[in-house]
Amino acid sequence: MLSPELDDGGTLIVEGCGCGARPVRAHLDLLVWVAATDAERGRRLDLRRDAALYAPYRTLWARQEDEFHAAHRPREHADLWVDNSGSGAPAR
Secondary structure (H helix, E strand, C coil): CCCCCCCCCCCCCCCCHHHHCHHHHHHCCCCEEEECCHHHHHHHHHHCCCHHHHHHHHHHHHHHHHHHHHHHCHHHHCCEEEECCCCCCCCC
16 A cells, blocks of 8 residues: 655655646755657657547647646746657757
């Protein structure tokens, strides 16, 4: 059974677009921005086995993600950037 508490000195990794939200930043030791170009992100979404289920929500979720980024600006507060574009090209 997993404990809902983390032992002192333990490590907890939280991923997702909301993990850099302004209200939680004071509790972070490190914020990592993982970036990929829009084209690469779209390509990866298209390759998911559940892409058809995801498709009706894709535009809505992208808009919500853009609004979150504009409000909380996690990219600018990141301690470390990882280029996950897969092409070697700079990520947006």
